[in-house]
Amino acid sequence: MLSVARDCIGKHLIHETDDGWVAGRIVEVEAYRGPEDRAAHSFGGRRTPRTEVMYGPPGHAYVFFVYGMHWNFNLVTTEVGAPHAVLIRAVEPTAGVELMAARRKLPPMHRDLTNGPGKLCRAFAIDGAAYGGDLTTGALFLSDGPRCKTARSPRIGIDYAGEWARRPWRFYDPGSACVSRARPGPPA
DNA sequence: TGAATGATTTACT
DNA sequence: GTAAATCATTCAA
Numbered sequence: 001m002l003s004v005a006r007d008c009i010g011k012h013l014i015h016e017t018d019d020g021w022v023a024g025r026i027v028e029v030e031a032y033r034g035p036e037d038r039a040a041h042s043f044g045g046r047r048t049p050r051t052e053v054m055y056g057p058p059g060h061a062y063v064f065f066v067y068g069m070h071w072n073f074n075l076v077t078t079e080v081g082a083p084h085a086v087l088i089r090a091v092e093p094t095a096g097v098e099l100m101a102a103r104r105k106l107p108p109m110h111r112d113l114t115n116g117p118g119k120l121c122r123a124f125a126i127d128g129a130a131y132g133g134d135l136t137t138g139a140l141f142l143s144d145g146p147r148c149k150t151a152r153s154p155r156i157g158i159d160y161a162g163e164w165a166r167r168p169w170r171f172y173d174p175g176s177a178c179v180s181r182a183r184p185g186p187p188a
Numbered sequence: 189t190g191a192a193t194g195a196t197t198t199a200c201t
Numbered sequence: 202g203t204a205a206a207t208c209a210t211t212c213a214a
Contacts, residue, residue, distance in 0.1 A: 067208085
């Protein structure tokens with residue numbers, strides 16, 4: 001589970017749409033460990049229409065909407081019946097930067113294009129339509145990339161989860177400028 | 189049927 | 202630094 005999350009770092013996410021296509025290298029993810037993890041939506045074995053896809057086969061997209069305005073994109077990682085997922089928190093744009101910039105209404109070459117869960121979903125035009133999609137056959141898919149070193153840290157935005165919030169299940173590429181936040185050292 | 193809340197981002201002081 | 206935006210999903214009655 002955690003190794004799967006780490007393996008996601010460095011892979012490429014591609015989304016083809018009518019407007020063109022965009023791609024990015026995944027530089028930050030978080031692991032969510034189903035029933036045991038209070039921070040996970042599937043905590044306690046909860047099974048609802050929203051979490052249903054996590055109980056299905058791996059390689060599918062778990063997309064959900066929060067705070068009334070943001071989508072988050074997850075990769076279902078484990079076998080049927082085990083509701084574990086990896087949240088894609090940030091990517092480094094590699095193609096279609098101008099299209100992303102147009103969607104985000106920001107200038108190209110801007111790091112803020114994709115350095116957050118809600119941001120990258122908007123830049124990639126990921127929404128409810130991608131829910132449950134197969135990430136190997138659909139318009140939204142993953143591709144292998146060069147393996148690279150990863151760092152780990154506690155997860156973000158789940159303080160309500162108590163001790164689980166301190167589990168170092170966030171993986172990121174320390175060499176990328178597109179990681180969402182919590183950089184260890186000064187920006188320069 | 190109704191009320192509470194969140195795996196966030198953005199804007200403003 | 203703090204606060205507001207905003208709505209699908211979820212839990213209670």
